[in-house]
Amino acid sequence: MEFAKVLQHRRAIRHFNADPISVNTLHSIVAAAQQAPSWGDSQPWRVTIATGDTLVRIKAAHQKRAQAGVTGNAELAPTNPVWPAASRHNTQEWSTGIHHFLGAQADHLDASQATLFNAPVLVYLTIPQGSPVWSVYDLGAFGQTLMLAAADYGVDSMPAYELVKYPDIVRQFTELPADQLLVMGIALGHRQADRLNDYPAGRTDTHQILTIKD
Ligand SMILES: Cc1cc2nc3c(=O)[nH]c(=O)nc-3n(C[C@H](O)[C@H](O)[C@H](O)COP(=O)(O)O)c2cc1C
Known part of the structure; x- marks a missing residue:
């Protein structure tokens, strides 16, 4: 796919249909993500993928806990970060915008989180415990490359x-090694026709985030 189309195609999908993804395709997507750059080619990333029975168990445990309103406790950082003013403004704009866009269906947003977006595949990204912060940067690049490669497929x-947000559930069912820090998750699948997937999240005007000095 042409790069501009890949970029345009990737957007946050909050409701997947039941179509599976083949192991070969998953392997190819992860192999493509490995082209991401990293400090000194350290390649700190490790990938654990949940499908099948493992996924069913994770979803059941997650839904039960989310519906009970249990607060999340991610391993990377606290749940409610204190955002600088500009980021807080953007986050509020997004939240107001998507709730307004969904209207009477706004409660589908919470339901989509509790059901882990109905995804047929969950990808967990980890780095070794005690890694330098640079490895989090590298893992972010890996994650974005993975999502763009996925779009290309x-x-x-x-x-x-x-x-x-409930790392103990992920650890229990994926048997994640204790020496790995669970940083981020990416759901994969195929989008269901649903208004939840149609919200065009905005972006700040480029002039506001760009400085070119000559
Ligand atoms: C680190 C990170 C965490 C996120 N967590 C959530 C989440 O828990 N629930 C959710 O609905 N969206 C989550 N998102 C998706 C963002 O809301 C979304 O990427 C943003 O609004 C921009 O929209 P777009 O991806 O469609 O361009 C997350 C995105 C990132 C990068």
Whole structure:
């Protein structure tokens, strides 16, 4: 797919249909993500993918806890970060915008989180415990490359804190090694026709975030 089309195709998908993704395609997407750059080619990333029975168990445990209103406790950082003013403004704009866009269906947003977006595949990204902060940068590049590679394969994606907010559940069912830090989760699948997937999240005017000095 042409790069501009890949970029345009990738957007946060919050409701997937039941179509599976083949192991071969998953392997190819992860192999493409490995082209991401990293400090000194350290390649700190490790990938654990949940499908099948493992996924069913994770979803059941997650839904039960989310519906009970249990606060998340992700391993990377606290749940409610204190955002600088500009980021806080953007986050509020997004939240107001999507709730307004969904109208009477706004409660589908919470339901989508509790059900882990109905995704047929969950990808967990980890780095060794005690890694330098630079490795988090590298893992972010890996995650974005993975999502763009997925788009190129016609696979949709959803990067979400929701997927890692109960790390003990992920650890229990994926048997994640104790020496790995669970950083981020990305759901993969194919988008269901649903208004939840149609909200065009805005972006700040480029002039506001760009300085070119000559
Ligand atoms: C680190 C990170 C965590 C996120 N966590 C969630 C989440 O828990 N739930 C959710 O609905 N969206 C989550 N998102 C998706 C963002 O809301 C989304 O990427 C943003 O609004 C921009 O929209 P777009 O991806 O469609 O361009 C997360 C995105 C990132 C990068």
